Amino acid sequence: MPTATSNAVFDLALFSKTIMKSWTLQVSRITDFLATTSDEVLQNETAPGRNTGIYLIGHLIATNDGLFPLLGLGDKMFPDLAKVFVSTPDKSGLEYPSIATLKKYWSDVNEKLTEHLTNMEPEEWLGRHEAVTPEDFEKEPHRNKLNVIISRATHLSYHLGQLIYLREKKA
Amino acid sequence: MPTATSNAVFDLALFSKTIMKSWTLQVSRITDFLATTSDEVLQNETAPGRNTGIYLIGHLIATNDGLFPLLGLGDKMFPDLAKVFVSTPDKSGLEYPSIATLKKYWSDVNEKLTEHLTNMEPEEWLGRHEAVTPEDFEKEPHRNKLNVIISRATHLSYHLGQLIYLREKKA
Numbered sequence: 043m044p045t046a047t048s049n050a051v052f053d054l055a056l057f058s059k060t061i062m063k064s065w066t067l068q069v070s071r072i073t074d075f076l077a078t079t080s081d082e083v084l085q086n087e088t089a090p091g092r093n094t095g096i097y098l099i100g101h102l103i104a105t106n107d108g109l110f111p112l113l114g115l116g117d118k119m120f121p122d123l124a125k126v127f128v129s130t131p132d133k134s135g136l137e138y139p140s141i142a143t144l145k146k147y148w149s150d151v152n153e154k155l156t157e158h159l160t161n162m163e164p165e166e167w168l169g170r171h172e173a174v175t176p177e178d179f180e181k182e183p184h185r186n187k188l189n190v191i192i193s194r195a196t197h198l199s200y201h202l203g204q205l206i207y208l209r210e211k212k213a
Numbered sequence: 214m215p216t217a218t219s220n221a222v223f224d225l226a227l228f229s230k231t232i233m234k235s236w237t238l239q240v241s242r243i244t245d246f247l248a249t250t251s252d253e254v255l256q257n258e259t260a261p262g263r264n265t266g267i268y269l270i271g272h273l274i275a276t277n278d279g280l281f282p283l284l285g286l287g288d289k290m291f292p293d294l295a296k297v298f299v300s301t302p303d304k305s306g307l308e309y310p311s312i313a314t315l316k317k318y319w320s321d322v323n324e325k326l327t328e329h330l331t332n333m334e335p336e337e338w339l340g341r342h343e344a345v346t347p348e349d350f351e352k353e354p355h356r357n358k359l360n361v362i363i364s365r366a367t368h369l370s371y372h373l374g375q376l377i378y379l380r381e382k383k384a
Contacts, residue, residue, distance in 0.1 A: 051336045053354075054223060060339070060355045064363040089260035091382045165222045168231070183224075184231045192235040192363055199367035203374035211262045 054164035061167065062160060065191055068198040069152050072102060075205055076148065081141040088204045093132045095208050096141060098201045100127035103147045105197060106155060112172050113187050115158040120147055159191070167191075225335035232338065233331060236362055239369040240323050243273060246376055247319065252312040259375045264303045266379050267312060269372045271298035274318045276368060277326060283343050284358050286329040291318055330362070338362075 076084075076099065084095035093101075104123040110116045118124075126136050139147070167188040170179040179185060247255075247270065255266035264272075275294040281287045289295075297307050310318070338359040341350040350356060 051339075052223070052225060053339060056339055056354055056357075057228075057359070060357060060359050061363075063355045064360055064367075067364075068367055089263075089378050092260075092378060168224060168227055183227055184234045186227075186231060188228070188231050189235055192232075192366060193238075195363060196235075196239055196367050196370035200370040200374035203371035204378070207260050207263060207375070 058162070058164045058167070061188065061191060062156075065159065065195055066156060068195045068202075069106075069156075071202055072099075072198055072205075073148070073152070075202065076145055079205075079208060083208050084141055086208055088207045093204065095205055096138055096144065097127060097132035098205055099141075099144050099148065100138060102198060102201055103144060103151055104128050105194065107151050109155060109190070109194060110158070112190060113158075114172055115155075119151055119154065123147070162187075229333070229335045229338070232359065232362060233327075236330065236366055237327060239366045239373075240277075240327075242373055243270075243369055243376075244319070244323070246373065247316055250376075250379060254379050255312055257379055259378045264375065266376055267309055267315065268298060268303035269376055270312075270315050270319065271309060273369060273372055274315060274322055275299050276365065278322050280326060280361070280365060281329070283361060284329075285343055286326075290322055290325065294318070333358075 079095070084099065087094050088098065100123060103120065104127040107118045107120050107123060108128075110118055126138065130136055138144075168183070168186045170176065171185065171187050171190050174182070174185045250266070255270065258265050259269065271294060274291065275298040278289045278291050278294060279299075281289055297309065301307055309315075339354070339357045341347065342356065342358050342361050345353070345356045
């Protein structure tokens with residue numbers, strides 16, 4: 043594997059494009075949510091006693107930002123966010139950036155990330171990511187960049203399912 | 214594209230394995246949730262006025278079941294579920310199967326689905342799915358089976374983010 047026959051019909055450019063379309067769709071769903079939800083509503087809890095909208099948005103920015111070092115694409119753009127929105131739970135008393143600032147960060151992180159990911163060669167998706175050692179990767183080669191991007195796409199969707207509870211209930 | 218050089222290092226078997234690992238991880242997260250949540254709690258709303266756990270589980274079974282025809286793998290196993298859990302909202306008065314029955318359906322659908330997906334040739338992932346016409350597929354070839362499975366993985370995760378609200382809040 044791979045055989046000549048199978049290679050003949052596996053279009054690597056299409057493979058890359060499909061991955062990017064799947065990723066950017068999930069990003070755009072959050073972007074659309076932000077564009078159609080007021081700052082006031084974003085301050086609310088997604089359900090009684092649960093994370094607020096602003097915390098989840100900060101959390102998603104911080105985790106997407108973490109993709110730069112994880113995928114070997116460079117340093118984080120906003121390294122301070124991880125302490126506030128990943129290693130510390132919501133409502134701990136830490137000060138949050140304003141929603142306007144977070145919206146700007148969301149846009150900046152995803153613009154740069156999309157640019158980097160779009161420029162990746164198709165083969166790179168099956169390469170090792172930085173959170174797995176070369177020794178472990180030899181044993182478990184599915185722990186690659188493709189696995190990471192799908193996992194992060196599901197992560198965006200997981201929290202979007204919660205954010206959507208900020209919206210008015212349908213009658 | 215694809216070039217001989219790039220094909221040399223794109224391992225199709227590893228690509229398939231990575232997709233399957235990503236998919237089955239999302240399925241297993243729901244399975245684990247079901248195994249650790251009481252039937253009583255599953256009857257509850259995930260948040261005030263929102264979908265119940267049992268409805269979301271039925272919804273996920275029905276949508277996973279829909280992958281058989283969508284991916285050209287055969288007929289649905291439980292075609293009656295779509296009416297109850299997809300085209301009709303929760304709390305509409307329709308009778309639901311018991312939770313024990315739904316747990317069995319969940320297991321059955323995913324067992325058969327995994328078997329089919331595991332047997333797919335790597336190239337098939339970039340092929341057309343049944344909800345897109347050959348004409349549209351020619352223009353938009355990213356609307357393929359790979360796109361569908363990633364989309365359904367994010368769908369599972371979206372609703373898991375809501376189901377998790379059935380759990381006790383951390384102190």
